[in-house]
Amino acid sequence: MSSPIKDLFGVRFKGNNLVAKVFFNAKHPAFPTTFFGLIALTLSIYALGHGFGILSFLSFFAIGLVAWTLTEYMLHRFVFHWTSAKEPWRTIVAGLHLEHHQDPSDKYLIIASPLVALLLSGVLFGIFILATSFLTASVIMAGLYSGYILYEWVHYGTHQYKWKSKVGRYLTHHHLYHHFKRPDEAFGVTSGFWDRIFGTKKSFQGLAQPSPLTPQGAANKAAS
Numbered sequence: 001m002s003s004p005i006k007d008l009f010g011v012r013f014k015g016n017n018l019v020a021k022v023f024f025n026a027k028h029p030a031f032p033t034t035f036f037g038l039i040a041l042t043l044s045i046y047a048l049g050h051g052f053g054i055l056s057f058l059s060f061f062a063i064g065l066v067a068w069t070l071t072e073y074m075l076h077r078f079v080f081h082w083t084s085a086k087e088p089w090r091t092i093v094a095g096l097h098l099e100h101h102q103d104p105s106d107k108y109l110i111i112a113s114p115l116v117a118l119l120l121s122g123v124l125f126g127i128f129i130l131a132t133s134f135l136t137a138s139v140i141m142a143g144l145y146s147g148y149i150l151y152e153w154v155h156y157g158t159h160q161y162k163w164k165s166k167v168g169r170y171l172t173h174h175h176l177y178h179h180f181k182r183p184d185e186a187f188g189v190t191s192g193f194w195d196r197i198f199g200t201k202k203s204f205q206g207l208a209q210p211s212p213l214t215p216q217g218a219a220n221k222a223a224s
Contacts, residue, residue, distance in 0.1 A: 027107035029152040032114050036121075040145035043138040050135055057139055064143020071124070071144070072151055073194035077187040104179055110156050117148065147190070154190050 026032060048057060080097035100109040124144065128137035157163060158175040171189070178186035188195050195201040 026111040026114055029111060029149070029156050032111065032117065032152050033149050035114060036117070036145045036149055040142040040149075043142040043145075047135050047138045047142070052135055052139060060136055060139040061143035061146075064140040064145075065147045066143075067124075067140065068144045068147025068151065069188065069191050070194060072147075072190060073188050073198075076189070077198075077200065081183065081187075101179060101183065104159055107156075107160070110159055111152055121145065121148070151190050158189070 044057070044061075048054070076097075080094055082094045083098070085094065096109065100106070103109060121141065121144070125137060125141050128140050131137075132140070154171055155175070157168065158172045161168075163169055163172060174186050174192055175189055185200050186192065186195055187200055192201065
């Protein structure tokens with residue numbers, strides 16, 4: 001299925017342009033895992049090889065992980081749902097995500113554009129360099145990239161997998177609640193922590209039981 005928004009963002013490519021398909025058309029977390037994982041590994045090796053102590057490395061790596069969860073929340077809440085923006089900015093910043101809400105099972109709309117992720121992470125890297133140092137920023141970014149990889153797997157899994165663990169069922173219920181019940185709540189994907197901090201915590205309490213909000217079941221309910 002195609003649409004003006006999908007075509008605008010280059011989600012659907014015809015032909016065999018491998019670069020375009022890889023950087024705009026990722027439909028599985030395997031590519032961002034490999035690409036950004038190699039970047040995170042390179043940054044980690046660089047920092048450790050230039051005198052960064054292991055305890056300091058672990059501390060700033062953890063800061064990067066936490067920084068990702070906050071970045072994820074802020075982008076989802078204030079950018080991807082910025083429906084009040086005027087065109088063409090509404091389409092540019094929120095259009096593709098709104099397409100994902102309309103068709104959450106479409107694999108081409110689950111994984112973020114790796115090119116956009118790379119550009120955004122470059123901006124964050126620059127901010128961290130200005131706030132700290134190149135070595136410290138490298139470690140923070142290694143943690144942030146690792147958090148981003150986790151996010152892509154969790155997001156993909158909430159739409160494509162049927163997890164049996166309590167954590168998996170909770171994350172699925174949390175995210176599908178955002179999709180099919182309250183799009184103004186539950187903005188966290190890898191965690192509900194920032195939803196609690198900023199008062200956008202979903203209304204139901206506790207860990208979810210096997211969720212009735214399966215992608216197909218919730219879609220059927222929403223359509224009824």
